[in-house]
Amino acid sequence: MAQSIATYVLLPGSTADAMEHWHSVFGGELNITRYGDTPMEGMPFEPDPQAVAHATLDTPAGSIAGGDAPLDGKDYAVRHTAYSFLYTTDSADEARGYIAALVDGGGEIGVPFGIAPWGDWYGQVFDRFGVMWAFSCADA
Structure with missing residues (x-):
């Protein structure tokens, strides 16, 4: 393997x-x-x-x-950036599709998808499980 x-x-x-x-x-x-x-x-x-x-x-x-998470009395916090993914797509439209699917599934926008200060497209969504999904692409 x-x-x-x-x-x-x-x-x-x-x-x-x-x-x-x-x-x-x-x-x-x-x-x-x-x-x-x-x-x-x-x-x-x-x-x-x-x-x-x-x-x-x-x-x-x-x-x-x-x-x-085990039932051991510990707090396994989810809703913050400790649990996050950065998904780099080939196009802004592809990222918008994923963002829409996560929002339609009960998520909410954290950072609106748009041109970031570094010149790429970027945005964040918190899905209904509290996990942050950041989306990025260079395609305009």
Whole structure:
């Protein structure tokens, strides 16, 4: 297997919904494994069998991996830029399409898509899961 690196997100019980939504927006191949799909003997905690143990979304632009946050009393904050993606597109129209799909799916604009001070197109959307998606392209 070739080396690779992927972004990993830990969401509070919404990983399956998020991955399915992102799959509908960006396409690619989605795989979701729930704790109930795996042997549970020897686990250091009692996971919900329906919780996502591991999920991957391999898109034409790259990979996203993730799982449901454990019920350990810790706060896994999502709605800030600690969980964010930068998606570079070939055209402004392509970026606008992704932005529209995320907003239509319950997201909201963080930074309107427009010409940035550095000359490229740039904008941000917070999806309905609180994850920030930044979009950039050089095409006018």
